[in-house]
Amino acid sequence: MPLDWQLATVTAVRNETPTVRSFTLRLPGWAGHRPGQHVDLRLTAEDGYSVERSYSIASEPERTGEVDITVERIPGGEVSPFLHEAVVPGDRLEVRGPIGGYFVWEAALGGPLLLVAGGSGVVPLMAMARHRAKAGSHVPARLLFSSRGPDEIIYRAELDRLAAAGDGFAVAHTLTRQQPPGWTGYARRIDEQMLTEVVEPLGAAIRAYACGPTALVETVANGLVRLGLPADRIRTERFGPTGT
Amino acid sequence: MEERIAMMRDDPAVDLTVDGSGVGGLLASVFGGEMTATPGQCAHCNTVSIVGTMRAYTRGPGVVLRCPACAEVVIRIVETPTATIVDVRGVSYLRIERAAGR
Numbered sequence: 001m002p003l004d005w006q007l008a009t010v011t012a013v014r015n016e017t018p019t020v021r022s023f024t025l026r027l028p029g030w031a032g033h034r035p036g037q038h039v040d041l042r043l044t045a046e047d048g049y050s051v052e053r054s055y056s057i058a059s060e061p062e063r064t065g066e067v068d069i070t071v072e073r074i075p076g077g078e079v080s081p082f083l084h085e086a087v088v089p090g091d092r093l094e095v096r097g098p099i100g101g102y103f104v105w106e107a108a109l110g111g112p113l114l115l116v117a118g119g120s121g122v123v124p125l126m127a128m129a130r131h132r133a134k135a136g137s138h139v140p141a142r143l144l145f146s147s148r149g150p151d152e153i154i155y156r157a158e159l160d161r162l163a164a165a166g167d168g169f170a171v172a173h174t175l176t177r178q179q180p181p182g183w184t185g186y187a188r189r190i191d192e193q194m195l196t197e198v199v200e201p202l203g204a205a206i207r208a209y210a211c212g213p214t215a216l217v218e219t220v221a222n223g224l225v226r227l228g229l230p231a232d233r234i235r236t237e238r239f240g241p242t243g244t
Numbered sequence: 245m246e247e248r249i250a251m252m253r254d255d256p257a258v259d260l261t262v263d264g265s266g267v268g269g270l271l272a273s274v275f276g277g278e279m280t281a282t283p284g285q286c287a288h289c290n291t292v293s294i295v296g297t298m299r300a301y302t303r304g305p306g307v308v309l310r311c312p313a314c315a316e317v318v319i320r321i322v323e324t325p326t327a328t329i330v331d332v333r334g335v336s337y338l339r340i341e342r343a344a345g346r
Contacts (some may be wrong), residue, residue, distance in 0.1 A: 003272040041268035044304050099268035101281030102296035168274070238263050 005042060006030075008095040010087055011066065016154045016217025020120060021084055022058060022070045033061050035127040036209070036237075038103040039069065039097030040063055043079060053079045056123040056211075056237075057098065060130035072120040080135060103237045105209060107132055111139035112202040114222045116190065118146045121239065122154050129162055129169065140168045144198045146190050146216060147168065149178035172198050190216060192223040199227060211237040258346035267307050271295065274321055274330055275340070284338040289314035295338070309334075 008025035174186030280296035291313035306322030318334035
């Protein structure tokens with residue numbers, strides 16, 4: 001099945017945090033995706049110079065004909081500042097996808113499900129959480145989400161709603177740099193003790209997905225292996241410095 | 245996996261890489277379908293790893309995929325204005341499932 005570039009129309013732009021924005025892309029020829037997959041976006045200048053970046057899909061596959069991507073603005077980046085500053089509803093962007101078959105979770109795979117995110121690493125995990133809710137899955141699931149400060153928690157209100165739905169989804173936040181007064185969540189980088197506490201209610205035979213900066217993903221993957229989880233139950237996605 | 249992760253942590257150059265998953269679009273265009281869940285065997289150390297977990301160096305003129313276990317080059321892809329050049333000397337095999345939408 002060849003993977004062709006298609007023209008997407010931006011139909012909505014929303015701020016998630018001061019530096020993170022979501023874009024809804026309408027894709028008339030979209031064949032659907034699986035939670036965790038991503039799309040490539042291509043920008044081409046008038047002189048023919050073009051750049052491509054890969055962005056995780058944030059929306060659940062139950063929404064058809066369009067996808068959301070959530071993009072953190074990377075200062076000095078080639079693509080993300082353009083998306084943040086220049087792109088408005090009605091604009092068209094070149095997109096190809098869906099891409100990826102490894103970092104994917106679907107309700108049929110079952111659980112219990114552990115999701116661990118650092119910053120914008122939450123995006124593909126959000127597609128899984130949204131899919132889980134829309135598919136009516138009651139697989140026990142927990143998201144451990146590391147953000148720098150309270151204003152930088154992506155999807156905060158929606159995560160609160162998902163956790164309040166009473167269908168077995170829970171969220172544990174850790175704020176590594178700045179905590180608001182009265183903060184009762186974690187206040188440090190993810191470590192093995194934290195993983196142990198978050199994993200404990202899920203039992204032993206979990207499926208784990210971790211996405212974020214390399215150091216966080218390594219801590220999580222190593223920690224889970226030490227907790228006895230087989231390596232093939234741990235899927236990781238690191239974002240390096242090219243995700244700009 | 246522990247071994248691999250330990251190795252990657254010792255290599256500062258890893259910070260300049262992305263997962264093989266991050267170049268899944270390019271791989272799909274070269275191989276004709278989804279490749280990131282495909283197992284491949286490193287021709288240098290014989291470790292079988294999932295393409296999506298290989299280390300992708302994307303800052304050069306082409307893309308270089310390295311084995312996550314031994315860090316040797318497994319696949320190189322260079323796109324020129326008229327052709328795509330693919331060097332797969334570093335893999336002894338790729339196991340591509342026909343069910344994966346092709």
